[in-house]
Amino acid sequence: MNKKNRILWVLPLLLCAVCCLSLRVGSVFLSGREFWGGLLGTDGFSTESLILYEIRLPRLFGALIAGSGLSFSGLLLQKVTGNALAGPNIIGVNAGAGFGVMLTLFFAPTLVLLLPITAFGGAFLATLLIVGFAYHRSKSTVILAGVSISALLNAGISFFSLLDPDVLASYNHFSIGGLSGVQTKELLLPALLIGICFLIILLFGSRIDCLSLGDAVASSLGVRVGSLRALCLILASACAAAAVSFAGLLGFVGLMVPHIARRLAPVCFRLQTVCAALLGGVLLVLADLLGRVLFAPSELPVGILTALIGAPFFFYLLIRRKRYASI
Amino acid sequence: MLRFKNTTVSYGKTEILKNISFSLKQGKFTALIGKNGSGKSTLLSAAAGLLSFDGEIFLKGRPLKGYSSKELAQLRALLPQLLPNASLTVERLAAMGRTPYLDLTGRLKAEDREQVETAMEQTDVLRLRDRFLSELSGGERQRAYLAMVLAQNAELLLLDEPTAFMDVEVTRSFLKLLRRLQKEQHKTVLTVFHDLNAAMDYADELLLLENGRLCFSGSAEACRQSGLVEEVFGVTRKTREIYQ
Secondary structure, X not given: OOHHHHHHHHHHHHHHHHHHHHHHOOOOOOOHHHHHHHHHOOOXXXXXXXXHHHHHXXXXXXXXXXXXXXXXXXXXXXXXXXXXXXXXXXXXXXXHHHHHHHHHHHHOOOOHHHHHHHXXXXXXXXXXXXXXXXXXXXXXXXXXXXXXXXXXXXXXXXXHHHHOHHHHHHHHHHHHOOOOOOOHHHHHHHHHHHHHHHHHHHHOHHHHHHHHHOHHHHHHOOOOHHHHHHXXXXXXXXXXXXXXXXXXXXXXXXXXXXXXXHHHOOOOHHHHHHHHHHHHHHHHHHHHHHHHHOOOOOOOOHHHHHHXXXXXXXXHHHHOOOHHXXX | OEEEEEEEEEEOOEEEEEEEXXXXXXXXXXXXXXXXXXXXXXXXXXXXXXXXXXXXXXXXXXXXXXXXXXXXXXXXXXXXXXXXXXXXXXHHHHHHOOHHHOOOOOOOOHHHHHHHHHHXXXXXXXXXXXXXXXXXXXXXXXXXXXXXXHHOOOOEEEEEOOOOOOOHHHHHHHHHHHHHHHHHOOOEEEEEOOOHHHHHHHOOEEEEEEOOEEEEEEEHHHHHHHOHHHHHHOOOOOOOOOOO
């Protein structure tokens, strides 16, 4: 079995193992019998069923969807900007989502149900603004425009939080990021959106590969570089905006996972995309699991855990950076 | 094959190429020479359809702007001066040369694989096929990119200093390869040379640029006799025919 096939087998198995663990382990440990009984409903309307269907399965799906979405976003952004440090925050996703949430908390604090929509809207509008500005301009323009728009929106967030300090406490909960209280129904639209983006990324995978040859070579091969880059940026922003709409501003996933995916599949972007989807899921499910058990019955937000796991591992990768480290 | 008619290319308000007119015949090898900053790379990029321009450029009798990007990529191939050190193997890079012929799935057909193998064989990179570009020397990487350009199987090859990182031996075999492609497959070659000896001894035709203006277009022999090279470059040409 070659390396490519090994990866395609090992990662899904790893993901399955982590998912099983996440469903069984928590503040209440479910034995094998309790787990299957609760899952299949053979014990009727039991506590185990309640734990699984109301708490753990929505969290698990949330972690898988957010992990995949942020990873796709980071992978695309690092490819189109040719910058290994690019992540969803670089194209204004975090600042846009944060600003949308802050506006809702400030002007309509009773409409908390609107928060996922305003987070998505803020993130997507901010990135569209950047894409519109950077269309047919250089790769570095994307990054610089992202930094500028983010700075502007962050200033807006700080301004509103100064006007009403109570809003700041609610905003902090969103900015740390977490999956507690996630419900299945709020995952449907993000899952659909990220799924569609995934299929489009796979469809254009071989063209996206050409972007690593630089604009001149890619254009000479018949690739419409400006349009493809704009498409990638829109897909990246849609994926990240969908993820932060229900999971908050999770850091590090969109930066770290693409690096590991490129290590596992250094040549083919399509395979990198599949790896990123699986790895993003593994990382967030694992972080969520640890967050639930480390200080049980208290809970550590998943955003803190992703940074705690991610930062040392990322550092290790940088030290061991080898031949396929370039994008 | 390629015709510039009163073509001007500008970056912002600065004119890089000024009112250029010339034509390249099918199956000819033309060297583009000129001092640094004279507009050689800009001329190649304009000929490749990568830059906007005033005036007209015709490729095979049709205006360049009338071609779709895919049609254009099947007719001309460009090897720019700066080649990125992408995370790709040599074989994958060569296969990318087939991009203009593939659908969105990017799946190579038997004919595409054959072209890729031939291109890698011609540029002598078969033994490097599984190596990453970052593991290659400058000359090897140049040859890997040339394999990509040849796999593109275009009639017009636009090469920007293709022998820049090659040693004398590899340069000679590469120039022989270009000559073979030109004679056997009637490829038209327009290449930037900094090595004046190679340009004068090897090319059928010469284009000489000075400050964005074309000051000579014609045979190498006519250029030699005109004394323009010495005038533009301020050098006397003594060494000759080392690439024959």
